[in-house]
Amino acid sequence: MDYVVAVDVGGTTFKGGFVARDGTILHFERRATPRGADQVIAAVSAFVADLARPRAGRRPLAVGLAVPGLVTPTHAVYSAAFGWRDVPVSSFADVDVPVALGHDVRSAGEAELAYGAGGDDVLFLPIGTGIAGAVVLSGSLYGGAGGFAGQIGHIPVRPDGLACGCGQRGCLAAYASGGAIAARYGSGTAADVARLAAEGDERAAEVWSSAVDTLALALATYTLLLDPARIIIGGGVSLAGDALLVPLRERLAGRLAFRRAPEVVASSLGVRAGLLGAGLLGWRSVS
Amino acid sequence: MDYVVAVDVGGTTFKGGFVARDGTILHFERRATPRGADQVIAAVSAFVADLARPRAGRRPLAVGLAVPGLVTPTHAVYSAAFGWRDVPVSSFADVDVPVALGHDVRSAGEAELAYGAGGDDVLFLPIGTGIAGAVVLSGSLYGGAGGFAGQIGHIPVRPDGLACGCGQRGCLAAYASGGAIAARYGSGTAADVARLAAEGDERAAEVWSSAVDTLALALATYTLLLDPARIIIGGGVSLAGDALLVPLRERLAGRLAFRRAPEVVASSLGVRAGLLGAGLLGWRSVS
Structure with a gap:
């Protein structure tokens, strides 16, 4: 089944996984959020690299990445929680599939509209x-x-x-x-x-x-x-x-x-809303 | 020049007048708001009747009436300030031209968009x-x-x-x-x-x-x-x-x-926003 890599960069844990087009979560894992802006960026990058690796001959179609704070499609502009400024999307994800960056809460809201109570x-x-x-x-x-x-x-x-x-x-x-x-x-x-x-x-x-x-x-x-x-x-x-x-x-x-x-x-989606929102970002970048 | 009668039913004074299609106020007058729901309704009705009378051979094309509280196109449903409930538009305006009822603040906001800073x-x-x-x-x-x-x-x-x-x-x-x-x-x-x-x-x-x-x-x-x-x-x-x-x-x-x-x-319209909003209600009912 086709899938995208989804990563929701959260407060105490990152959530990452694989999401199918219909919102099915095919894989889900958490990693503890390190302290320090550089450490967080490096940890996201490593998480994305791990998840984007081919498995059983299949590769993800895209990566969707949801981060807090002020976000544009190309940069994580500012986050009070993580203390970063103007981080380009390539610092988070150095992979050879499309990477879509978005706002964590807005993406989760989109997931709620698409898959939840709405x-x-x-x-x-x-x-x-x-x-x-x-x-x-x-x-x-x-x-x-x-x-x-x-x-x-x-x-x-x-x-x-x-x-x-x-x-x-x-x-x-x-x-x-x-x-x-x-x-x-x-x-x-x-x-x-x-x-x-x-x-x-x-x-x-x-x-x-x-x-x-x-x-x-x-x-x-x-x-x-x-x-x-x-x-x-x-x-x-x-x-x-x-x-x-x-x-x-x-x-x-x-x-x-x-x-x-x-x-x-x-929310009927619970803490999965963020991951599904990141997944939607990924799917939108390929459709 | 064609005009509509506009009445803004306000707190301490009613504002009434004639408004041209381009928002020009051709006539403007105030009347003190009486106390008591029945008194207010009777005073509005008298004000509308006076303004709707033909002048120099010309009659208004419509009446626009802006009232506070909860309003539908046919009824003033509820106003805490005036204490009325479910007042039909005919109680406010018994005239033989179209009468358009609307919410005072929303109409004033429409006027601000149409004629003011927007x-x-x-x-x-x-x-x-x-x-x-x-x-x-x-x-x-x-x-x-x-x-x-x-x-x-x-x-x-x-x-x-x-x-x-x-x-x-x-x-x-x-x-x-x-x-x-x-x-x-x-x-x-x-x-x-x-x-x-x-x-x-x-x-x-x-x-x-x-x-x-x-x-x-x-x-x-x-x-x-x-x-x-x-x-x-x-x-x-x-x-x-x-x-x-x-x-x-x-x-x-x-x-x-x-x-x-x-x-x-x-607001560049000052207290005229309410009257212009009532005027817009009137003009919309004939266009």
Whole structure:
């Protein structure tokens, strides 16, 4: 079966694999993300080289590469998380098949539209180490005047609140990202904090509740501005399932006095959305 | 010259007049808004009847009527400000020319696109007695899944802040609408408060500064979500000019750490945007 190599350059792990044209994942593996921009670039390059090697006489048709931050088709322009600037696509992938570079969250949003719950007026919100959103309006991803739309992770939800790594104050991501949840609790991952909260750990419950409250505020704002039919939460934090969704729906409704809340669901693709999005990038480069 | 009757049913005054096809205002008058839903409906009906009367042998081609709240082409479904529900267009205008009903802010946004500063990715934000926004994306007004997009006046900017008339807490409108500015100061209009603040009245300066701060937060959120090229402030409060725009631009930029602020300008149409929007409604019904 024809396939493309897909690599989703993520926060704590890279996800890589082979994706068929219909979205079937033929191979899936993770590698730990190293520290340092140069180290990350080298690790991506090695990962791509490994995956692009011929196997059983077959070679991939293309490579799709999804990275965070500000991205053009030729360069990873800037990422706060990785600290790189203006990295050409050839530094990530030195292979002799077409390589398509794209934005991780936007690609994951495209995958959600193509293979997941989808919809015409939708916010796709993967919550992983950081938070960004794919704003789907009338069935298409909306980029804004300069391509920078969807920065919901950095809207000032709590104006006098916590300092955020981005330099602003009170950002959604400073409360509700996987990274912030883990850091505020002091150990483990966001999933650990959700589990400990359910088991009665008071500090974990506080951190989790603060994350859910802040997320509900951000979603109330999004709802009032853009009237979505559905909000699809993805990424690692969405794996908390009902521990996230049940209180989130309740608090979102509680913040809306004169209109109904949109449907809030977990992505059916889970953490695979990023890989499938990278796969779509690859397939588009050959079709 | 052919003309339509335009009536913009506003907060403290109605604006009515005659509008030519090219947007020339041939006649303009205001009437004080009475209190009570039935009184408002009767006053609109009388205003329309007066304006629709033949003058010098000429009759209007149509009537365009812009009202706040939730509106369909046949009914004013709901307005919190006026307290009406399901008012048929015939109750507002019993005349023998076509009558076109529309939403005040959306119509004013259309007028801004047609006759004013315009642009492809723009927020048009009239600040009068209340606040709503016309969300212009890729050159078109965006309504959302159910037509309720643009409720920026009621996003929860200060989560633990002032109670708002809408039943929520911390809404932009509770700080920055003309009605809220006047009520918080305790006398006069928003324009009076701006003037008193400039003259050194400490309480006026506090109220004004709080309005500008809260508006800057809401615009930072809008900018991060939707990356507009331009924000156009209209309505009565925009007449404060630099007393509004200069601190607003500065505080908006101060809330954005990793991206530039969009251009923030006052509507070139001023309070005429609503009348011109109503005029557009009328012209569209005959063309």
